[in-house]
Amino acid sequence: MKIYEKIAGWIRQNRGFAGALLLFSVLYLLYNILHPRGFSAAVFVQNSNESVALAFVAMAQTLPVLLGGLDLSVGAVMTLTSCIASTLVSGSPAEIIFGMFVTLLAGTAFGFMNGVIVVYGRIQPIIATLATGAIAIGLALWIRPKPGGDVDGDLNWALTNTVWDFFDTYGLDADAPWLRPFADLPVPVLILFGIALVVWLPFKRSVTGRTVYAIGSAEGAAYMSGLPINRAKIAAFTLGGFFAACGGLYLAIQTSSGNADIQQAGAYTLNSIAAVVLGGTSLLGGIGGAIGSLVGAMILRVISFYFRILSIDPLLQPLIEGLVLLVAVSFGAIRTLRVKNKLELFR
Amino acid sequence: MFNRLSPENKPIAIAAAFVVVILLVGTVYTLATSGTAPLLSPVYLLQQLQTGSFLGICAAGMMMVILLGHIDLSIPWTLAAAAMTASAIGGDMALPVALGVGLTVGLVNGFGVAFLRIPSMIFTLGVDTVLRGLMVAQTGGFAPQDRATPLMLFLAKDKVLGIPVAIFVWAAVSIVISVILTRTGFGKSVYATGSREGAAYLSGIRTRAIIIGAFVISGMCAAIAGxxxxxxSAKAYQGMGNAFLLPAIAAVVLGGTHILGGRGRYVGTLVGVILIVLLNSVLSIMQMAEAGRQIIYGTVIIGMLLVYGRNTRIIS
Known part of the structure; x- marks a missing residue:
């Protein structure tokens, strides 16, 4: 009985996240049932490969949204870092590791710059990142005027397949008995959840992380309580830059190239907002989390997977995607029905 | 000298000064390279205003929504949908159809934001995606007529008294918007609702109607621009509106309108549009690569906003 109460309490506190998780589970289960080769490692690997970049960008978007702002530069930072990675991540192992390090550092530094502009320039996040997004795209175009690049082939193969392939590529004992249970898991999923667990969860539990939530709920109250407002804001944007860089690095490794595509950057930014909302994070700030956005991004991707197996007219795909998004966010309207005092609507 | 201006006029004055700086820098550049000063010729300036009129009309609509503290991300495909539907219908019905599309999109956006209370950021984004889907579905299987009608060609390309007609259209839209904002109860209500919706509601303003009205104006402006x-461009095509969304927001904000709503003058938006159009034009005269243009574009926005003065520290 105790455990049920606990679960019920958790669901009540994380309604949006629980809903997203349920929606994703149902959608993905049904997808695998309908798919002729469903529940196989090949399908799992392919699906996760296509979701990773968006999932990282959605996690990057979560932090500014928790503050009550918005980051319009996440897609551009992802593009910039993928262009950097496409020039640096090749050669000897030391060079590869150095390249990955520089890529992640560049994205993190860009996020830090966003934070400094927002905090010390006191410019609204949405408009500040609109401008820095243009700068990021400019830098990306400067690094890579034409699509192309070179990324280490072994790395590409090892990171975009199953754990077995990862061990096999690097000459490790891929058939070791202890590896059996994990052998069929896709590496991209492990990377995604690994970074979420190692970076996001400790951050969320730290004072800085809790301050981010407090700022989103009521900035004035957070300030009066003596919380480190400036530090939390800068940290949030910096961590956002880091997540975007993870997405860019993975995209470069996955496609073995970089492409400074303005349209693509914009599409990633807009999809990241949709993923954040689907994952149960409030655009007003203070409620939600990066794991939810991760699930939200996967929901968006699963919807597009359906088009392949259901042989829907490709011309109708954008329409259906749009309608699903619109209907999903309209569930937020349930809040308005529960509100007792009409003035609460105007927050 | 800028400090004596009121907070609303200061950004406008700075932006206008920056427009002059852009023109001067461009002129110095052309004088140094070719020994001529084409930037100061009326023909060049009128041509810039003509190409700027599309952005200007989009920004006018966007400003109404931003004054409420909302944002309209559906402008790109409202513009494209209005243009594509109008040219597919063709003939005399083209203009009413285009305006009808803008009106419908505005009503849907307004309904979602005002009644369902979904943040405008995500709702208009969804509407934009749906419009894109509708247009792809409509034009994908077969090719409907996409040629511009004679009226479109006249309004966009012809000249009256040596001045492009498009500038007259932009001027007309500008006059209507600024009269609405300064002379009507609706305009005052927009400012009030943007400042604090709860207070506006308690003062008896029907804030839901105001929000819907602003989104309708935004949709119709996008339709006119389309x-x-x-x-x-002599034809309607998919993605024709993509280049207008972010510059429209930037123009409104550079003109001193507060992104959280409640403050801003229409003159500012006008100056903001001219600034962006001239900046783009001078950079292309300098044969700046796309990379450099984007970097300068972003730096200018940040720099200008820093000069405008910073927000107060804590909003509670």
Whole structure:
């Protein structure tokens, strides 16, 4: 009985996240049932490969949204870092590791710059990142005027397949008995959840992380309580830059190239907002989390997977995607029905 | 000298000064390289205003929504949908159809934001995606007529008294918007609702109607811009509106309108549009690569906003 109460309490506190998780589970289960080769490692690997970049960008978007702002530069930072990675991540192992390090550092530094502009320039996040997004795209175009690049082939193969392939590529004992249970898991999923667990969860539990939530709920109250407002804001944007860089690095490794595509950057930014909302994070700030956005991004991707197996007219795909998004966010309207005092609507 | 201006006029004055700086820098550049000063010729300036009119009309609509503290991300495909539907229908019905599309999109956006209370950021984004889907579905299987009608061509390309007609259209839209904002109860209500919706509601303003009205104006402005742009490029095509969303927001904000709503003058938006159009034009005269243009573009926005003065520290 105790455990049920606990679960019920958790669901009540994380309604949006629980809903997203349920929606994703149902959608993905049904997808695998309908798919002729469903529940196989090949399908799992392919699906996760296509979701990773968006999932990282959605996690990057979560932090500014928790503050009550918005980051319009996440897609551009992802593009910039993928262009950097496409020039640096090749050669000897030391060079590869150095390249990955520089890529992640560049994205993190860009996020830090966003934070400094927002905090010390006191410019609204949405408009500040609109401008820095243009700068990021400019830098990306400067690094890579034409699509192309070179990324280490072994790395590409090892990171975009199953754990077995990862061990096999690097000459490790891929058939070791202890590896059996994990052998069929896709590496991209492990990377995604690994970074979420190692970076996001400790951050969320730290004072800085809790301050981010407090700022989103009521900035004035957070300030009066003596919380480190400036530090939390800068940290949030910096961590956002880091997540975007993870997405860019993975995209470069996955496609073995970089492409400074303005349209693509914009599409990633807009999809990241949709993923954040689907994952149960409030655009007003203070409620939600990066794991939810991760699930939200996967929901968006699963919807597009359906088009392949259901042989829907490709011309109708954008329409259906749009309608699903619109209907999903309209569930937020349930809040308005529960509100007792009409003035609460105007927050 | 800027400090004596009121907070609303200061950004406008700075932006206007920056427009002059851009023109001077461009002129110095052309004088140094070719020994001529084409930037100061009326022909060049009128041409810039003509190409700027599409952005200007979009920004006018966007400003109404931003004054409420909301944002309209559906402008790109409202513009494209209005243009594509209008040119597919063709003939005399083209203009009413285009305006009808803008009106419908505005009503849907307004309904979602005002009644369902979904943040405008995500709702208009969804509407934008749906419009894109509708247009892809409509034009994908077969090719409907996409040629500009004679009226579109006249409005976008012809000249009256040596001045492009598009500038007259932009001027007309500008006059209507600024009269609405300064002389009507609706305009005052927009400012009040943007400042604090709860207080406006308690003062008896029907804030839901105001929000819907602003989104309708935004949708119709996007439709007019699409109508003109079809004439200018002689046909309607998918993605024709993509280049207008972010510059429109930037123009409104550079003109001193507060992104959280409640403050801003229409003159500022006008100056903001001219600033962005001239900046783009001078950079292309300098044969700046796309990379450099984007970097300068972003730096200018940040720099200008820093000069405008910073927000107060804590909003509670």
């Amino acid at each position: 109508f003109l742009l079809t004439g200018y």
